[in-house]
Amino acid sequence: MKLRYSPTSPFVRKVTVLCREIGLDSRVERVPASPWSDDDDLPSQNPLGKVPALVLDDGTTLFESLLICEYLDCHHDGDKLIPPIGDARWRSLRQHALADGILDSAVLMLVEGKRRPADKRWDDWSERQKGKIDRALDDLEQDCGALDGPFTIGPMSVAIALDYLDFRFPDHGWRSGRPGLEAWHKAVSQRPSLRETMPREP
Ligand SMILES: N[C@@H](CCC(=O)N[C@@H](CS)C(=O)NCC(=O)O)C(=O)O
Numbered sequence: 001m002k003l004r005y006s007p008t009s010p011f012v013r014k015v016t017v018l019c020r021e022i023g024l025d026s027r028v029e030r031v032p033a034s035p036w037s038d039d040d041d042l043p044s045q046n047p048l049g050k051v052p053a054l055v056l057d058d059g060t061t062l063f064e065s066l067l068i069c070e071y072l073d074c075h076h077d078g079d080k081l082i083p084p085i086g087d088a089r090w091r092s093l094r095q096h097a098l099a100d101g102i103l104d105s106a107v108l109m110l111v112e113g114k115r116r117p118a119d120k121r122w123d124d125w126s127e128r129q130k131g132k133i134d135r136a137l138d139d140l141e142q143d144c145g146a147l148d149g150p151f152t153i154g155p156m157s158v159a160i161a162l163d164y165l166d167f168r169f170p171d172h173g174w175r176s177g178r179p180g181l182e183a184w185h186k187a188v189s190q191r192p193s194l195r196e197t198m199p200r201e202p
Pocket of ligand 1: 008011035049065
């Protein structure tokens with residue numbers, strides 16, 4: 001299997017952390033991609049032109065980080081990171097959805113602030129995205145006890161989303177007024193799979 005990746009993508013990191021947690025890291029060959037370059041062959045593998053994309057040995061490509069995670073999670077015998085049907089699954093996937101929503105909004109803000117020419121920027125749009133991030137963070141804070149327990153796709157994705165805010169928006173101040181989330185993040189960040197994959201500029 002080949003994983004098309006870019007080094008700072010939080011969606012790629014989700015797949016990377018999952019591979020480390022389930023012991024499949026060595027079975028996935030990493031092949032760099034530049035999703036923003038017109039010269040990259042990524043769109044021939046993923047029509048959506050995004051990373052992560054997992055090219056299987058039969059040539060099929062899977063895209064969307066959750067789909068890739070689900071595929072990989074089916075290919076090991078240990079504890080599943082995506083729980084089976086039942087309350088734990090819905091709780092975990094709800095946490096994952098909040099985390100992914102934070103990432104979607106953060107990436108949109110990054111594109112608006114860094115890639116769009118300054119005279120074409122739309123500040124209200126970025127504020128709107130920040131509102132979504134803040135409400136999602138408040139929701140997580142309210143129920144932060146639910147993040148304790150098994151390290152499934154939900155808590156894993158929340159940790160990745162918080163790290164991404166620290167990485168791209170260090171002035172956001174997500175910790176302010178959210179002591180439960182802050183304490184949980186500090187503790188969970190000790191996990192080797194997270195500590196060793198912390199995002200940094202290449
Ligand atoms: N929902 C997708 C999001 C993937 C995504 O947005 N990846 C970004 C990098 S962080 C990308 O490749 N963007 C290129 C583009 O939008 O053209 C997933 O979970 O995999």
